[in-house]
Amino acid sequence: MDLAPTQVILKPLITEKSTWEGEARNRYRFEVHPKANKQMVRDAIQKIYSVRVTNVATQNKQGKVKRTRFGLATGKNMKTAIVQLHEDDRIDLF
Numbered sequence: 001m002d003l004a005p006t007q008v009i010l011k012p013l014i015t016e017k018s019t020w021e022g023e024a025r026n027r028y029r030f031e032v033h034p035k036a037n038k039q040m041v042r043d044a045i046q047k048i049y050s051v052r053v054t055n056v057a058t059q060n061k062q063g064k065v066k067r068t069r070f071g072l073a074t075g076k077n078m079k080t081a082i083v084q085l086h087e088d089d090r091i092d093l094f
Contacts (some may be wrong), residue, residue, distance in 0.1 A: 007033060008033050008036045008041060009030050009041070013029040014093060027082055028082070028093070029080055029082050030083065034060075034079045038057075041083065049091050051091060052089050054084045054086055056083055059082075061077065061080060
């Protein structure tokens with residue numbers, strides 16, 4: 001599968017926990033393409049942000065099922081990646 005780096009990384013996930021991890025542990029979270037693998041995520045992060053990636057962890061999250069007045073509705077499924085950077089590198093998301 002041949003995707004451009006901007007197609008692999010959909011958006012950074014900015015939450016309280018991910019902000020803390022970025023400052024304390026130099027780990028950043030991104031929403032990635034559902035068919036992207038760890039090597040594709042590593043290459044995309046290195047090209048987009050010009051940093052050195054030491055580790056990539058991915059996880060698939062299933063959308064939650066919620067009850068509405070019209071029946072059941074399912075949220076979207078998403079794949080996230082947690083990227084560990086080299087000690088000297090940082091990503092400024094703000």
